[in-house]
Amino acid sequence: MKIDKATVGKRYAKALFELAVEEGKMDEIYQDLLSLRTIYQEIPTLGELLxxxxxxxxxxRQLMDTLIKPFSGLMERFLEIVFEYNRMDDFLLIAAEYERRHxxxxxxxxxTVTTAVALNNQQKEALENKTASxxxxxxAKLEEKIDPTIIxxxxxxxxxxxxxxxxxxxxDYLRSKLAR
Incomplete structure (x- = not known):
């Protein structure tokens, strides 16, 4: 049975995260993943190629050697495993799940926060504090979206x-109640 990509990403990220925490390298691995994600965004076909x-x-192998050159230790070993199992095309899913866990x-x-009009800094900060609570x-960190249809x-x-x-x-709720 073939495992879907999201499940693969979660499993690899969980393993990496647990090892990183165990070795006291959670933030270091996080930064490594962010730099790799930038490379993947600049070269969208990289995962497929590898x-x-x-x-x-x-x-x-030559391409992989170039990619992992700046990394050592846990990150280098992890990337080698992902490469060995032909999962480099799942890297962005792995990175996203690791980031969520981090x-x-x-x-x-x-x-995200959706509003009809843009929030000022005070409003956004208050909303982030309330959401976190x-x-x-x-x-909490909320990305703003504007949608005038929410009124x-x-x-x-x-x-x-x-x-x-x-x-x-x-x-909409009031309409549904009145329509009964």
């Missing part, structure tokens, strides 16, 4: 939860 079994092994361990929740985190209020999405305080959703 995982394609049809390509010449020596050429892939942020969670640091007490940081990442999410509601979700039992120390801190007013806010919709916060973080940690697989949605807090919908939009005027539109309240009006």
């Amino acid at each position: 995982s394609d079994v049809r390509l010449d092994k020596n050429e892939k 942020d969670d361990k640091k007490g940081l929740v990442i999410g 509601l979700l039992n985190y120390q801190d 007013g209020g806010v919709i916060v999405e973080a940690n697989h939860q949605v807090i919908d305080g939009s005027v539109k959703s309240r009006l």
Whole structure:
């Protein structure tokens, strides 16, 4: 049975994260993953090239050697394993899951806030503080999205939860109650 890419990403990230915490290198590995993610964003086909079994092994090895040159220790060993099992095309999923685990361990929740108009700095900071408190985190970082169709209020999405305080959703709720 073939495992889907998201599951692969979670498994590899979990293993790397647990080892990084055990070795006291959680933040170092996090920074390494961020720098690798930048490379993957600059060369979108890199993962496919390194995982394609049809390509010449020596050429892939040379490319891999160049990629891992700046890394040592745990990160180098991890990348070698991912390469050996032809999972370099899953790297971005692995990095995203590691980042989620890292942020969670640091007490940081990442999410989005949708508003009808842009928030000022004070409003955004207050909303981040309230979101962190509601979700039992120390801190929250919310990416802003503007959607005039919500009319007013806010919709916060973080940690697989949605807090919908939009005027539109309240009006829709009232409509449904009145229609009965």
